[in-house]
Amino acid sequence: MPLSLHWGHVTAVRERLDGLVRLEVDGTPCIAYPRLTGPVEEGDTVIINTQARDLELGSGGFDVLYANLTRGLGLAASDDAHVMSLPYTPGQVTFPRAEEGANEEADDDSGPRPVDNLSGLPVVCCGLHSQVAPVCAALTGLRVAYVQLGGGALPVSYSDTIRALRARGLIETAIAVAPCFDGDVDCSSTASALLWAAARGFDVIVCGIGPGIIGTGTTFGHGGLAVAEAANAATALGGRPVVAVRVSDQDERARHRGVSHHTRAALRLCLGRVRIGWPTDLPGGDWYPSMARVDVNGWQRECEGLPLDHMGRGPDDDPTFFATAFAAGRLARQLDD
Numbered sequence: 001m002p003l004s005l006h007w008g009h010v011t012a013v014r015e016r017l018d019g020l021v022r023l024e025v026d027g028t029p030c031i032a033y034p035r036l037t038g039p040v041e042e043g044d045t046v047i048i049n050t051q052a053r054d055l056e057l058g059s060g061g062f063d064v065l066y067a068n069l070t071r072g073l074g075l076a077a078s079d080d081a082h083v084m085s086l087p088y089t090p091g092q093v094t095f096p097r098a099e100e101g102a103n104e105e106a107d108d109d110s111g112p113r114p115v116d117n118l119s120g121l122p123v124v125c126c127g128l129h130s131q132v133a134p135v136c137a138a139l140t141g142l143r144v145a146y147v148q149l150g151g152g153a154l155p156v157s158y159s160d161t162i163r164a165l166r167a168r169g170l171i172e173t174a175i176a177v178a179p180c181f182d183g184d185v186d187c188s189s190t191a192s193a194l195l196w197a198a199a200r201g202f203d204v205i206v207c208g209i210g211p212g213i214i215g216t217g218t219t220f221g222h223g224g225l226a227v228a229e230a231a232n233a234a235t236a237l238g239g240r241p242v243v244a245v246r247v248s249d250q251d252e253r254a255r256h257r258g259v260s261h262h263t264r265a266a267l268r269l270c271l272g273r274v275r276i277g278w279p280t281d282l283p284g285g286d287w288y289p290s291m292a293r294v295d296v297n298g299w300q301r302e303c304e305g306l307p308l309d310h311m312g313r314g315p316d317d318d319p320t321f322f323a324t325a326f327a328a329g330r331l332a333r334q335l336d337d
Helices: 098-107 129-137 160-167 190-199 223-236 261-268 299-303 319-336
Strands: 005-017 020-025 028-032 045-049 063-068 122-126 144-149 173-177 185-187 204-209 240-244 275-279 291-294
Touching (some): 020 063, 098 190, 122 129, 122 319, 129 160, 129 204, 129 299, 129 319, 144 160, 144 190, 173 190, 190 204, 190 223, 204 223, 204 319, 223 240, 223 261, 275 319, 291 319
Parallel strands (some): 122 204, 122 240, 144 173, 144 204, 240 275, 275 291
Antiparallel strands (some): 005 020, 005 045, 020 028, 045 063
16 A cells, blocks of 8 residues: 655644654644654644554554654754665664674773673563563563564654653663664664673563554464564573563453463464463463463552553553563563572
């Protein structure tokens, strides 16, 4: 399907966040990424991508600013960036990659030395962005690096959850792995992102997809398979992967009730041993061989004030979903001890 591009005028700027602006174009909600398209102000003439709205998506059905004709033309590329994100597409843009500075760091005694092994570092693998907040809540007090993988929204700057976790000190650094971009650090592969975090002494790495999930209604055609990508990279590099299981008691379509088929499909693709944290008070924890019973007592208190929302349901509506994600974080915390 071709791009759905339209031009209009910015009629309101509703919110400015780090890396994200919420605005209206001719009265219709829109988002902009100013690091990509330049600053945006009321009255600007812009081109917007309306395809999500045209398709009436259940989530993310707003417009995206594609180009700012008033103040976004002729923008300079990032300094010292040589690797393209979204290559050979109309939206291609360069971001500095962490790998590009690896040799310089190796020669600089003041910087971290590159590593080629995770040496048992726990790596939590999430198949949904809504699992990241409860996972990180269980890791309070530890140095946590978040690694965003493809399978949902690509810009890290789109996530209000990551902003909230960073503000509360639950995430220190957000790493974007191509095709994701606009993190604190951008990497070309999952393996290099994990090793970058390990070299800097992080206690735990939390991997996940961005908000939303790509889905086709088929067993292996969904973004949750990023779990296997993260787990396999962690295993190959000597880490200890922990999978955050998607469990729900409240899925009206029954496709995700109990242990979701998304989780089961991802686990089929995991080539090494992965660990699963299962709340001690939740029945049915004997369906996977590397299952660990985890006490999640107090998870609601630890998650208080965080953005907890899964398909429009919060912790009171679907506590099993959030408690199970919290269990993955708590298991990773035990592995770090």
